[in-house]
Structures are given as structure tokens and as C-alpha cells.
Amino acid sequence: MSYWRGIVRNFAYASSRKIFWALPAPLRHHLHGFRHSLVRWLRKGGSQGQPQADDIGWESFRDGPLSNRGYRLVFILEASIDWKVTLYQRPHHMALALGRLDCLVLYRTTGDGVVGFRPIEKNVWLTNDPNVESIDGAIRCFYSTTLFADDQELLSAKRNGFVIYEYIDHIDASISGGTHSLKRLLKLKQGAFAYADLVVSSAKLLQDEAVQARGASRCVFIPNGVDVSHYRNEANASHDIPHALRAFKENHRHVVGYFGAIAPWLWYELMEDVSELMPDIGFVFIGPDYSGCVPQLPRKENVLYLGPVDYKNLPSHARLFDVCFIPFVMGDIARSTSPLKLFEYFALEKPVVVTGDMQECVVYEEVFSGNDAVQFARAIENALKVRNDPSFKQRLRDLADANKWDIRAETYVSKIESLIASADPVL
Incomplete structure (x- = not known):
């Protein structure tokens, strides 16, 4: 039964x-x-x-x-x-x-x-x-x-x-x-x-x-x-890239990209204003539609939504980005989120732009931020200036290496082992 x-x-x-x-x-x-x-x-x-x-x-x-x-x-x-x-x-x-x-x-x-x-x-x-x-x-x-x-x-x-x-x-x-x-x-x-x-x-x-x-x-x-090997493995760079993304990149001066959930915590009004302020910059969104939020994305020629992309294909898509961004709406969610994608962007050696309330991101001096559309657009321009700078790319590479999942897991296991060894049960 x-x-x-x-x-x-x-x-x-x-x-x-x-x-x-x-x-x-x-x-x-x-x-x-x-x-x-x-x-x-x-x-x-x-x-x-x-x-x-x-x-x-x-x-x-x-x-x-x-x-x-x-x-x-x-x-x-x-x-x-x-x-x-x-x-x-x-x-x-x-x-x-x-x-x-x-x-x-x-x-x-x-x-x-x-x-x-x-x-x-x-x-x-x-x-x-x-x-x-x-x-x-x-x-x-x-x-x-x-x-x-x-x-x-x-x-x-x-x-x-x-x-x-x-x-x-x-x-x-x-x-x-x-x-x-x-x-x-x-x-x-x-x-x-x-x-x-x-x-x-x-x-x-x-x-x-x-x-x-x-x-x-x-x-x-x-x-x-971050699993740095996933983003640095050249084999993962050869997965199929859709024609729409290739054409979009060719038609814009630079491309700023995001991958993750298209969700209520994204700041859609900000993205609307920034895409208006920067018509020669292409903005790409990759990810599943969480709670029917895709219609809130800007409907402009310089905005492309590709839908969800399998994890194994993310490196090949994101390598076409010049800058990556995480536009969370200001508030408690932004302040209390450690975005996994931040460290993945680091592994890709892409400059990152976030909204100012993202405390877990702005703690890194390599991350650019803005609190409104004008500041955010200026942050994107500043990020674009260093996108090919070898020393800046090395700093991002070092940050990725310092934040590997294996390091996180060792901290996890060591803490548990120390608690067990202390024989200090919770009542």
C-alpha cells in the first residue's frame, strides 16, 4: 500500500x-x-x-x-x-x-x-x-x-x-x-x-x-x-552558449550579468532605472523564476533574460560578462544574506557591484556598491575600468581561493569534533 x-x-x-x-x-x-x-x-x-x-x-x-x-x-x-x-x-x-x-x-x-x-x-x-x-x-x-x-x-x-x-x-x-x-x-x-x-x-x-x-x-x-575548480575548469568553458547571448554581447558596449533566483528580494525599480541610465550596457539575467517575478524585470532592448541555466553551463555563460552584479533590495534580507554567487563571481575574476545594504559583500574592498540608481550606475562604470586589470583579477582569484567550500567544510567539521570531544551535552 x-x-x-x-x-x-x-x-x-x-x-x-x-x-x-x-x-x-x-x-x-x-x-x-x-x-x-x-x-x-x-x-x-x-x-x-x-x-x-x-x-x-x-x-x-x-x-x-x-x-x-x-x-x-x-x-x-x-x-x-x-x-x-x-x-x-x-x-x-x-x-x-x-x-x-x-x-x-x-x-x-x-x-x-x-x-x-x-x-x-x-x-x-x-x-x-x-x-x-x-x-x-x-x-x-x-x-x-x-x-x-x-x-x-x-x-x-x-x-x-x-x-x-x-x-x-x-x-x-x-x-x-x-x-x-x-x-x-x-x-x-x-x-x-x-x-x-x-x-x-x-x-x-x-x-x-x-x-x-x-x-x-x-x-x-x-x-x-565556492567550488573554484568548477569555474576554472576549461572544459566547463566549452558548454553550449545560446545564440541570443552571443548576439546580445556583440550588440552592446559591455555586458553586466547576474545568475541566481529571479525573486522578490531583487530591486526591480533600481534595475529599471539603471538600464535606462546606461542604454549602451547590456544587462543579462540567468535563473529560475521564483514567485512569478520575471515580468518585473525591465522590458528594454538592453535587458536579456535567459531563464534557468544548468550549473555545469554557468561558467561558459558567465565568462561573457564584463561585470557581475547582485541587486538586492535594501533591507533585512540584503543585510543578512551571504550570496553564494559572490564567491562564484570572484572565481570567474569578474568585478562585482552590489547594493549598499549587502553587508556580507561590501566587507570586501574589491566589491563596488551603490545605494540608488545613479550611484549604482557609477559603480558599474568604475568596475568596468578594472575588469582587465591583472592585479585586480589576481585579488579576486585570491579571494575565491580563500573562500573555497573545502575550507568552509573543515571549519564545520572541526567545530563539531571539538564539541564532541568536550563531552558537553546540551540539556
Whole structure:
């Protein structure tokens, strides 16, 4: 019965997703909160999917990979985002980096069609098997952005072992998917601030909040990072570049580019004004439409939206940019966000322009910023002046090297190991 229930849920989820994205963008925007609630209900029961040749069951996993005693730590990353998405995010990168550090990583999912356990990369497994909750000594990681977990699940995990709360975004209705999700995520944070063994924050503003609630010894600041090899690998520069992008670059003096979610936290009025002030500059946007926001992009000849681009193709597209930008609207989200794309832009050796409230970006003196359209346009012009400067490009390269995901993961693991070694349990 559970198998067929999973098949029905899979079909309902796939059909609902197709219908949702076929709706007009303004209607999608109004249904965004309902969509999150529906997705959570449809996928909470677990996805049976269709097995692949390399999927294995619990017994094979337990007696095989799990029986290896050489791992530094065993991590269970609770379901927060599917593995198969166009833009890799923090959970993907951290999972892979932890695997490279000889940790066993179980990436829980409900939407990737895995049956049991599926190998992804070294020491990293995709899983939908609830038996992972019985693994002794595993580190359970809950994300502040999860569609699924609630405070009761975190407390249940805490009773069975070591629990981490990843505080990676300001909790806000525009991010969280509606009022119901907002309440659940706030309760999850409240429970984590009371009981988690460790709170990991991605931005200083979030870290300050966590330390005040949890105490410095139970908190660690780990911003986002970058897989530098992905952006420097010449093989990744040869992936197909659409004719529209090549033609767009040929028709403009310079190209300023962005990749990431087209979401409510972008400053659309600013982009409208800046594209008006700089008609000879082309502005390129790459990314999925979050909450029907694409119609808010400027509708001008010097603005090009390419839609989502697979992670493996991002380097080839972004290499055509002269400057990269992150135009978040001023406010709490901008102030508390560590944009993963910042470090990816560094790895591409592209000058970066951001809005002034982006504290995690402007802390680097190499980053240009502006608080209004005139300042932002001036910042773009200043960034263009250094785009080919060898010394400036080297500084960006050095910043990327200093912010690798492997460095982030080592900080992560070392902090956990020190807490475990101190034998200081959380009551």
C-alpha cells in the first residue's frame, strides 16, 4: 500500500508542478504560499520513484558503505531542496565538500526519485530511506529554509543524537513561501535556538542573533563559498552558449550579468532605472523564476533574460560578462544574506557591484556598491575600468581561493569534533 501511495503522490506532485508553472506569472505570485503548503503535503510522505541501477536498499547500505569505520563523521542532511536543481545551493556544495573530507554524507530527499540509497560523489549518498534515523552517532542537520522539517522533528532528532541548525537566510515571508511556512520556520528556529548542539550561521547578522540566543560556544560563523575548480575548469568553458547571448554581447558596449533566483528580494525599480541610465550596457539575467517575478524585470532592448541555466553551463555563460552584479533590495534580507554567487563571481575574476545594504559583500574592498540608481550606475562604470586589470583579477582569484567550500567544510567539521570531544551535552 505504501508503494502505491508513493506513486500517487509522485504523480500528483509532478502534475501540480506542471500546472503551476504553466499559470501566468502574476497568478503564480499570488499562489506562491499555497504552492509551498501543497508541495510539503504531497512530498512529506516520501517519494518511491523509479529505481536506478545503482540504487541499493538499507541492508546493503548498512552492511556496505555504512560499515566503514574510517569516516571522520557521519552527516544526515535533512531534506531542504532536491538534488536535481539547475542552481546548486549551499546544501549541495556542503555535502560534496564534507564527502571530500572523508565524512559520510546522507542527503535526504523526497523529490529526486531515489529508492533507498544512490551514490552521488565520493562518500555522498542521496536517500529517501527513514532507516537513516537509526544510525548511531550521526550528525543531523536542519536548514532554516526547509520545506519539510518542524520543531518537533528537530526535538525528536535531538533526543537521538547531535543536531545542527543551519541558519542560512533571514526568515521572511518573501523567502519562506507564505504565512503557514513562515510560522513553521519561526518555530523551528525557536526550537533550534533552545536545543540544537550547534547553530551554523551564514551571515554576521544571523550569527549575532544566534550567539545572543544560544551562546558563543554553540555557534559558528560559516559563510557561503565556492567550488573554484568548477569555474576554472576549461572544459566547463566549452558548454553550449545560446545564440541570443552571443548576439546580445556583440550588440552592446559591455555586458553586466547576474545568475541566481529571479525573486522578490531583487530591486526591480533600481534595475529599471539603471538600464535606462546606461542604454549602451547590456544587462543579462540567468535563473529560475521564483514567485512569478520575471515580468518585473525591465522590458528594454538592453535587458536579456535567459531563464534557468544548468550549473555545469554557468561558467561558459558567465565568462561573457564584463561585470557581475547582485541587486538586492535594501533591507533585512540584503543585510543578512551571504550570496553564494559572490564567491562564484570572484572565481570567474569578474568585478562585482552590489547594493549598499549587502553587508556580507561590501566587507570586501574589491566589491563596488551603490545605494540608488545613479550611484549604482557609477559603480558599474568604475568596475568596468578594472575588469582587465591583472592585479585586480589576481585579488579576486585570491579571494575565491580563500573562500573555497573545502575550507568552509573543515571549519564545520572541526567545530563539531571539538564539541564532541568536550563531552558537553546540551540539556
